[in-house]
Amino acid sequence: MTSSAQFVAHTLASLMNEPGKPRLTWYGADYERIELSGAVLNNWINKTTNLLVEEFDAEASIEFALDLPAHWRLIVWTLATLRSGATAHIGPSTSSDVAALITDRPSDKQAPEIVAVSLHALARRFDGELPAGAIDAASAVMTYSDGLGFVSITDETQTALAFPTESISYADLPQWAANTPAASGGRVLIRCNSESPQQLLPLLHNVLGIYSAGGSVIIMGAAAAAEITDDSERFQRIVESERVDTVIELG
Known part of the structure; x- marks a missing residue:
């Protein structure tokens, strides 16, 4: 039986059970x-974890603020933070003890250390102004x-x-992840119907549940959801082409 301390490592290792299978x-x-x-997602998580450890000594008692919207990059940075054993504050953090602020809007932020995350699909650098000392x-x-x-x-x-x-400890993380309908696995489409930060908790809750059950995640961001609001046929085509087993509506 996997212990609570091994839960994140075990869950992420399971992505490689079928490395060519779409996972995100x-x-x-x-x-x-x-x-x-699974292989590509695993690589992204490993690279990002290595950055957090080598740049910020990520481990237990180290905290990061993840000020990112509902997006695939939020998933990667959250899972990397968990893999390092650190704490992920989801949304703007009020804590003065965070090792770094990880954000897609660095120009209007103040923090001792800033990591600027581009949301563009194939970005090789951050397209915008970076504060002095910020990591791209x-x-x-x-x-x-x-x-x-x-x-x-x-x-x-x-x-x-x-x-x-709400806060979840590493000890409680396995049960928390299992306590969601998405924990049945399969191909789960999560449709984010607004930009509200309140969606981030159920989004990550469901993602962890899906991965712990060996499933795959499809995230439809707010912009994409808005584009097909009045086009039910297009949404149905996506559901069919992605072979979706379950649709979860957020917001």
């Missing part, structure tokens, strides 16, 4: 579609190894995910 699919504005297989994630992440480097042993007593209304 994103629908964005203007018909944008990105698909990451688009270029920096790619310099790290596809293989996971050193990570500390997970401390089950530490907070894994901190939301404005």
Whole structure:
């Protein structure tokens, strides 16, 4: 039986059970579609984890603020933070103790360390103004190894995910992930119907449930959801072409 301390590592390792299988699919504005297989998603998570460890000494007691919208990159940065054993504050953090603020809007943020994340599909650098000393994630992440480097042993007593209304410890993470309908696995489409930050908790809740059950995630961002609001036929074509088993509506 997998212990709570091993839950994240075990869940992410399961992505490689079928490395060519789609695990994370994103629908964005203007018909944008990105698909990451288990192997590719695993590489992204490993690279990002390595950055967090090598740049910020990520481990238990280290905290990161993830100020990102409902997007496939939020999934990668959250899973990487969890793999490092650190705490992920989802949304703008009120804590002064965060090791870094990870955001797609660095120009209007103040923090000791800032990591700028581009939301563009194939971005090689951040397209915008960067504060002095900020790390450009688009270029920096790619310099790290596809293989996971050193990570500390997970401390089950530490907070894994901190939301404005709820916090989940590493000890409680397995049961929390299992306590969602999405934990049945399969191909699950999560449709985000607004830009509300309140969607981030159920989004990540369902994603962890899906992956812990060996399933695949399809995320439809708010822009894509708005584009097909009055086009039920197009939405149905997506559901059929992606072989969706379950649709979850957020917002």
